[in-house]
Amino acid sequence: MLLRRDNFRQFIFLSKSAVCLLLLALFLPERGAGQGTDKPDSSIVDELSSKADVAMLSNVDSGFFYAKKLLDLGEQQEFDYAKARGYEKLGWTHWVEGNYADGLKNALDAIRIFEQYGPSEGLVSAFLSAGRNLFEQRSYTMALTYYQRSEVLAQELVLEKPLIEAYRDLGGISISLGDYEKGLDYCTRGLAIANRLGLRSSIPIFYSHIALIHFNQGDVEQSVDYNWRAILEGRLTGNRRIVALGFERLANIDLQQGLYDEAIRKGKETLEMGQELGSSLIAMRAYMVLSRGYEGKRDYEKSLTNYKLYIEISDSTYNADKESIIASIEAVYDLESKQGEIELLETERALNEQESKAKNYYIILSLVAIGLLIALTFALFRASRFQNEHNSELQAKNAEIAAQAKKLGEMNATKSKIFSIIGHDLRNSVANLKQLLDLLNSRKITLKELKEVAPEAKQSVDASFDVLDNLLHWGLTQMNGIRTSIAPALLQPILAEITSHFKLFVERKNISLTFQSPGNLMVLGDAPQLTVVLRNLVGNAIKFTKTGGAIVVQAKDMGDRVRICVKDNGVGISEDKLKLLFKHETHYSESGTNDEKGTGLGLLLCYEFVENMGSHLQVETAVGKGTTFFFDMKKA
Structure with missing residues (x-):
């Protein structure tokens, strides 16, 4: 027997009301269970x-x-x-x-x-x-x-x-x-x-x-x-x-002023306060004061003792910082991997809840619709529609899970390759410094000999610090801990800082490093990121320029834009190696003309930071003739 239109509408209304009451009954206990926990004041x-x-x-x-x-x-x-x-x-x-x-x-x-x-x-x-x-x-x-x-x-x-x-x-x-x-x-x-x-x-x-x-x-x-x-x-x-x-x-x-006794007295007070505060930095500075004070009084034994303590704290602080930075970046990858697993479990839980709710929904409709042919037809129609929606949602979730799995695999591969490179490069520098300190500790090297090798040791430590600095910048970009702030930036102070940073490097390779820029030229960009870009580009130019070569950093006024170029007459880059630059999956690196090592992070940072500032890093090169990296920025 067919139902009239009004009866049908009443039936639909009652069916929906019953479903709503059932869902409320199912969900209200769950919501009430979580309402007893108050946030602290x-x-x-x-x-x-x-x-x-x-x-x-x-x-x-x-x-x-x-x-x-x-x-x-x-x-x-x-x-x-x-x-x-x-x-x-x-x-x-x-x-x-x-x-x-x-x-x-x-x-x-x-x-x-x-x-x-x-x-x-x-x-x-x-x-x-x-x-x-x-x-x-x-x-x-x-x-x-x-x-x-x-x-x-x-x-x-x-x-x-x-x-x-x-x-x-x-x-x-x-x-x-x-x-x-x-x-x-x-x-x-x-x-x-x-x-x-x-x-x-x-x-x-x-x-x-x-x-x-x-x-x-x-x-x-x-x-x-x-x-x-x-x-x-x-x-x-x-x-x-x-x-x-x-x-x-x-x-x-x-x-x-030559007041060595007074300096030693103040140095001891500084050391005592540093130890009470638990500050290794203050203690390290105090040991240096005491070493210099005793040296002025010609008490070389106490001077050497305090200097060793200074070196011990300095070395331990350096290694601890290096390991902590690497550990913090590795922790980011572990966190992302765990987050992926959590999302997979949440997806599975959500699907199970949907299936449970669907079963309850079907039971209520079946009980209410017994004996009513039109109600049964309606229930079948709703079930078919719900199933199609459920299948579509499940397919979308599966696609999302597959994309997340692929992304996690790529990140883990990148992490392993970067840590392998960094572990190898930093190990050599720290091993050389340790060998030098062992010689000093065993008195197999005199202070005169130490002063002769100190510049070379400093250059090695500076190179390792640049590696760590690049790693820190890279790690912050991965942790979203760095943002680009576009503002007017004067080029002259940035170029002066680059000159000071690479002074020892160019002197040791007898390389000419010149800057060509009007004194008042300003660009629109992020000054800290621009400094990192120029430091890495000049460092690469020094690395691949032979002894006696030349490097030119130019800032050309081109109307509403400024073109910044770093040009060298070094070994150049072959066509097949040129294709590997700026790729995250390769982290391409090669030894320099004096067997200088690298990590492959420098050019990646340059590429990302230049893109962040609204420009594009380009390269022109010829094997045996040299390489030019350049990019354009808006003039302030």
């Missing part, structure tokens, strides 16, 4: 953060204690804000300890969580922590990027206290880059805000920066005055790290 997190800030400056272990309490709170309560604060405080505490590689990793973890929730004071602090840890690893261009991001965000959010910290760190890095005028300007602005707000904790640091500026400018009297100001304010605010650094700088001034 953010004031508790802020209180623990404040305690960590105070504790880390006087006792590193106490700083770690509060930072880990924040992480535990975040894990137990599934509270991202607490976890982000915990990683941020770990980044700062590792910085105080002198473990800059782990400090950078924790700061980047904090940045990733904070950025999910938009601009905040915590994100400003995490930017500063990343910059501070990069600065201590001498990655000045990368550090400057994070400091500038913290300054912009602090101004945007009108956060005066974080802005003071940004000015403090921008002042410090300006000093390291030799821009004393800009450094003094940042310190003056920061001091004005700190005095107005009565925030005395930052004042000793600004005094310390100003003391270093006067020292570098040759004004010893003003440097001594500001160092004592920094020590006094540091004692008043409990910043023992600044007090220790103040004594170390005063000790170096005493050494210059």
Whole structure:
């Protein structure tokens, strides 16, 4: 018997209502089970953060204690804000300890969580922590990027206290880059805000920066005055790290003036404070002061003992940083592999839930539709439609899983090849340095002989540092820890930095390195990334140019554009090897004219950074005649 239209509509309505009630009955218990867990009050997190800030400056272990309490709170309560604060405080505490590689990793973890929730004071602090840890690893261009991001965000959010910290760190890095005028300007602005707000904790640091500026400018009297100001304010605010650094700088001034006993006294005070703080950096500087002080007093045995301790800490810090950087990048790959497995399990769970819901849906419809032919027809139609949708969704999920598996395979292959190259190249340099230190330790080499081989050892260490620096830049691009900021950039300071960096390299190969650029030429680009590009291109040119050759770096004004070229008259590149450049899967590398080694990362970084700045890296070459790398940038 056929149902009338009104009865049919009533039946459809009742069927849908029954299904909705069933689904509510199935889902409400699950939702209710998760509603009993409340997020902790953010004031508790802020209180623990404040305690960590105070504790880390006087006792590193106490700083770690509060930072880990924040992480535990975040894990137990599934509270991202607490976890982000915990990683941020770990980044700062590792910085105080002198473990800059782990400090950078924790700061980047904090940045990733904070950025999910938009601009905040915590994100400003995490930017500063990343910059501070990069600065201590001498990655000045990368550090400057994070400091500038913290300054912009602090101004945007009108956060005066974080802005003071940004000015403090921008002042410090300006000093390291030799821009004393800009450094003094940042310190003056920061001091004005700190005095107005009565925030005395930052004042000793600004005094310390100003003391270093006067020292570098040759004004010893003003440097001594500001160092004592920094020590006094540091004692008043409990910043023992600044007090220790103040004594170390005063000790170096005493050494210059021949006051060796006074320098040794201050060096011992510095060492004692560094050991109490658990800071390997301060202890290392104190040992160098003591070594030079005893050398001035002609007590060569004590001088050598303290110098060995300085070298031991310096060497262990270098190796620890190298291993931590590689470990942090390897951890990214492990994390991505585990994430892929989790996504596969989540997909399988979602499919099982859909199948379970479908069965319940069919049961309800079957019970309601018994004896009704039209209801049975409707149920079959709905089942067929649902099955088609289910199959389509399943096919899409399978395709997504296959793509993820392929991507993970490619990343694992890339990881294995890069770590194999880096392990081989860095091992040789560190082994040579270890052999030299063993000879010095066993007194099989004199100080005179050490001075003769020191330039060659320094060149080897500088080359290894460039490898690590490229690895750090590459790792940050893979962790999304680096962004491109397009702004007007003056070429002359960048070219001057490149000249200073490669001075020893070109002298040893007797290569002519010249720069052709108008003094006031500016481009639109990211200055730190442009520096990395030019450093790697010039380094490659030196590597493949024979002794007595020539390298020219040109910046040509082409109207609305500037063409930047790095040209050499070296060995050139064959056509088959040219095809391998700029490919992630090959990481092509070849030994230089003096058997210099490489990793293949340099040109990849150049290619990616040039693309990030809106240009394209091109190459012209001829075997036996030389190679030219060039790219165009918009003129500012």
